[in-house]
Amino acid sequence: METKFSLPETHPEFRLNGLYYTNEELAAVAYSLIKEGEPYEGQAGNFLLDWLNDKDYIEVKTSGSTGPPKVISIKKQQMVNSARSTGKFFDLGPGTTALHCLPTNFIAGKMMLVRAMLLGWKLDLELPKANPLDRIFKIYDFCAMTPFQLDNSLSRLHLIKKLIVGGGAVSSNLRNLVQGINTKVYETYGMTETVSHIAARNVNARGKKLEEPLPFTTLPNVKIDIDERDCLIIEAPQLSDETLITNDVVELISENKFIWKGRIDNxxxxxxxxxxxxxxxxxxxxxxxxxxxxxxxxxxxxxxxxxxxxxxxxxxxxxxxxxxxxxxxxxxxxxxxxxxxxxxxxxxxxxxxxxxxxxxxxxxxx
CATH class of the missing domain: 3.30.300.30 (ANL, C-terminal domain)
Structure with a gap:
């Protein structure tokens, strides 16, 4: 029998725009963001209310990059599991300073808030735009961006220590542009159905020759295989109730590494x-x-x-x-x-x- 989901209390070190909130206090903050904030803050407020309600799932819209956008249900426990997995993989413990500059109506933006609340991050909300660092004057431990945002933020990337990039492939041109900088840049692989990323690759590892093509390494508790089309199969019981059969053609390097070749649709x-x-x-x-x-x-x-x-x-x-x-x-x-x-x-x-x-x-x- 499945255990009922019990919403974890916010971590003692959690801060949102500099202030600590309990779950109870977050509800009032969410209403305030919706009523008085900018549209992007209202998105965050709407998600917080969904997170705090009695349901054990969140409804999430897929991006539509591989087909028509659709709404799917993701269990809150799976989001908790994903947040903890990310914290472990990227070594982002309590006290991590993080910049949130993604739209919160998609999974990547929602997960930034979940990670902050559960792992004890100090999270600042910023307008999700092409160059999110242009008004930033402090250094952050962590941030998540799209490739387009990364491309527009290269001159100020020294403000971020670790960056994950998702929502589209990082071009070889962009990979070349981030070589030799101090920021650790990771390209991620994942989808809404896997509660954001299930694998990542460091595209600018210092002192290492950049491999071509560069393999992805899976996060903890993710098993991978291929089907008869050479498409990736993902088994991650902590993140999805079903085994996911993708349309991504890959080459398996080991039990936790793969090279992405392209979409079978293409x-x-x-x-x-x-x-x-x-x-x-x-x-x-x-x-x-x-x-x-x-x-x-x-x-x-x-x-x-x-x-x-x-x-x-x-x-x-x-x-x-x-x-x-x-x-x-x-x-x-x-x-x-x-x-x-x-x-x-x-x-x-x-x-x-x-x-x-x-x-x-x-x-x-x-």
Missing amino acids: LINSGGVKLYPEEIEAKLAPIIAHRFFVTSLPDPALGEKLVLMVESEFSETALNNLEREIKVCRKLGKFEVPKKIYFVEKFEETANGKIHRANTLKSRIT
Whole structure:
């Protein structure tokens, strides 16, 4: 028989914007944030009320990056387990100073609050925007950002000691930009269904040669395997009641390490050769200054042909220069060279700012 969830009291060292609150006091703070705060503070207030209510679950909206956004229920006990696992993995104990600069209506933002309350962090709420550090003048032990926020915060990253980056892949260009800095930057792997991240990789380990590709290491109590499609299977009973079968193609390195190759939804079969766009994009990133992605178009001989989409105005010079750069790129395999390059003035985007590949391709080709 399942034990009823009992909400843990806030840790004695917990601080929110400098002040300590018990669970009882947090309810009043939540109402105040909703009524008098900025919209992002109201989001935090709404979550705190959900956290403090009698239900043993929280309703969470998925991001919609791998399909239409949907609302799922996550048990509060699973959120507690995830918070403790993160604290252990990243060595973030009581007294950790942390900056919260993510929207609290998604799982990553909710988990920052849960970690702070349970682990005894001193958490400051900041507006979730492109460059969240621009008004920050103190040093924090920990912060979580999206790749877009990281890209816009490079000049002030010395204010963060440990940073986790999630909600999208960290490009090889961005990885190169964080080499040699003191901040420890970790790219995370996870999803709403796994209560944020279940694996991470340090993308700028000092004194170590950067491996390519870089493997992810799982957090405690997470078991991984692959199915017949080579897609990742996640078994984490503390975080999910079900075994999760993902659409992420991976290569297993060991029982707790894997290399992410790409989404099976994006897999291209060109003349019988399997091509993973994300792998090819990582190889092209150092030679393309603009946003871009690789995808496929139907081809009578190959079935699918590899094409490159670049977000930029078209010019013959730009096309010729790019074709020449690609031709001499030694990292690219014979079948990884795009058969055609398309320039698109503005990419179509999803609601949360990610590139909508299918719509961009459709609008350009039709």
